[in-house]
Amino acid sequence: MNELETSVHIKDLSKKFGDFTAVDKISLDVKKGEIFGFLGANGAGKTTAMRMLCGLSHCTSGEGTVAGFDINTQQEKIKRNIGYMSQKFSLYEDLTVFENIRFYASVYGLSSKKIKERGDMLLVRLGMSEHKNTFVKSLPLGWKQKLAFSIAVVHNPKIVFLDEPTGGVDPVTRRSFWNLIYEAAENGTTVFVTTHYMDEAEYCDRISLMVNGRIMALGAPDKLKKEFNVENMDGLFYLLARDTSTL
Amino acid sequence: MNSIKINNISKSFGEVKALENISLEINEGELFGLIGPDGAGKTTLFKSLVTLLKADSGTSTVCELDTVTDRKKIRNIVGYMPGTFSLYSDLSVYENLKFFADIFGTTIEKGYDLIRDIWVQIEPFKNRLAGKLSGGMKQKLALCCTLVHQPKVLFLDEPTTGVDPVSRKEFWQMLRKLKEKKITIFVSTPYMDEAVLCDRVALIQDGRILSTDTPEGVINSFSRDLYEIKPQRVYDVLKTLYSWDKSYSSNAFGNSVHFIGKDDNVSVEEILSFLKMNGISVEYVKQIKPSIEDCFIEFMSDRR
């Protein structure tokens, strides 16, 4: 595959903790601008795998590139070219909206001029301009979520990793959040997202399902449904992940 | 009898109105779902019913006992689990269960009948520390601990949050089986798809009840015509529809789009031709019955 077109390429990636194999030889390729859903039960190895992709954890074996950089030797470069949003939104509650934007933007290496520019743009797009100086802890959940995502992409990274970004949020906010994801993907940002909402799996271009450290299904949702003869992603999950959830 | 009656309960924390005039009646033996997102007021309502919190105004009773004046009696007869992980992670599975039996002055043997179906699934791990269990197993243990003293009413606050979909499904199967034992079960959840598994549901958002009915009742109360559009790319369709003046709302639902026309005055043909005009071909457009989530979204926008 054309290197410029591939955002993420991993081959036989593994992670062992002593005797325990958390990630067992997984391989996948994600195209630029793709929305890729990374599914799996808790403890299946999703988080461990994502940490390796983000350059946060060393691989026990295997090879790959993320945003064109080698995951074994160029972890620092990877970190600079990706965005990351964690489950609990990674915003500082005791800082204001703008202080959060400014902090993360400078951590990502943006100049003060750029920070102001992008920051203002971000606020307008989210409709939060008048809340520039509001403490994050006073914001409703949905706003925090959208702010966190916008901050994760403020430096226009090639790939953004989202770790269960829509937990517990109302259905309307969830959807407007996914609009942000769609927009980002349209602009060429690759989105790598994990989720517990099976309907969100269907919003993705392709998904992978991890069970016990291995990838048991990989492909477009529609294709997988035909292949495994299930009605929806729920059914796919049930079929492949059921036995392991009771361990 | 073993029912829950909530009458105009309100509760504020400073300026935040957590609950606003909530009234509900849950009948004996019902599996009742409180459906709503984070911050809707679910936990606050539950805490006031199990006597951990005093409401600012209004009254409520559990098994005909007042939640303010009969606190001690209520605490003897209800089972309460606030989320999946309120167990002791440094005690074993068995030690946790025995502890909860002991503090209620009962034994595991006495409650065995009630917990048997669930217990046999985790019994092989009975010496494992609770902290080392998977999310699904912790859930099952928590349920056992709540049931072991044979409560009359069960309050489960978001028992399936953060748990994988398979375990979620299994959990609800266990709840339905418990109904056979005539326990009243009041469950809260942010997952709309779990609503259909309940006898009746109340949809809650921002401290107010949007609707109370059986799942079918909620669906039947949906007053508009709902269309399902099956596209190639969901986002392309959404973007196009946003610009249509005949669109009242369009929302992504999995790999399709749910569309409501303005004044219910839009036909399938009109939708198809508008999309075609904008270069979008779709697999089909058809009218469908709404899901609970469709109803929730509609109720939310009604309130706005």
Add this chain to the structure above:
Amino acid sequence: MNKLKPFIIKEFYHIFRDKKTLLIIFILPIVLVTLFGFAIRSEIKDSKIAILDKSLDEMSIALSNKIIASRYFVNSADVETDSQLEEKFKNGDIDVAIVIPPDFSKNFLKLNTTNVQILADASNLNTATITKQYLSSIIGSFTVEKLSNPNIKEPINLSLRLVYNPELKDVYMFVPGLLALILMLVSAIMSSVSLTKEKETGTFNVLKVSPLRSYHIIIGKLIPYLILSIINVIVIIGMSVVIFNMPINGSYVLLFVVCILFLITALSIGVFVSSITETQQSALLLSIVALFLPTILLSGFIYPIENMPLILQGICQIFPAKWFIEALKTVMIVGGGIEFIWLQLLVLASMTVFFIGLSVKKYNKI
């Protein structure tokens, strides 16, 4: 480096917006400096003295008056015999005594060596040494004054004898304070953290919705700490007696009673701390700042309370460790019975009741 700047700015925001952190960074150092500044005194003031004058002649009376006239000493008892002296020490009526031997005037004026003895309470070695120095200078100037000759060899020979710990056993010095510290640490701090943990993880709420009352939960959690602390007491005292040969002059039974009472007081404070904090972290912080530190600095463990300024002395009274160490020293070192420590026991018991009462109110509120 530009990479550091955003972090530095952000951290300042966090610090100034968090009251607890501000307290520790600014208020705590000020408090400590004040405490240390005033607590470490190399002066003594109004030390309670008794003068046993076995001469009762012109010079001895003059010397007595000069001593009493100084601002360092206050005449706190009139004694005529050695055994009366002993009793005054035991009662705590006096901190120091001077014994002037017979034929003082005769020997003094004839420039014969005469031995004046200082008796000091050994449980405050610091004070004893300073006392000797002060008396030395008073006597020095008395000699010069009366004999009108600065070059004369000092006829008065001043010797210091420490009572109740003549061999200066270190173990007497630190065992009471150490006991207070360890008991405070295990009982109060551990129990407050443990109780707050249940609140933090949510299990406390689950326990409340049961036949259990708050006091069941609390007492049930405290009893293991009580038992373990009693074992600690036995081990510490046992080790001190057996390995370090620390003698115990009072009744062992009374000793344990005092320890257990203090234990319960410490536990009640631990419960109170847990009732006003929500996280283990703040429970730990509050316990250390409000309990551990004062036990070290303000209980008389290291720095004698009598030497502190009046305001600080007043503040010391509110810390249970102070009363515990007093009672302990009286029983262990002085060998006093319950009639000498009833006040300390009463104070500790009242503090216990007070903190338990407050905690019960807080825990039962919904």
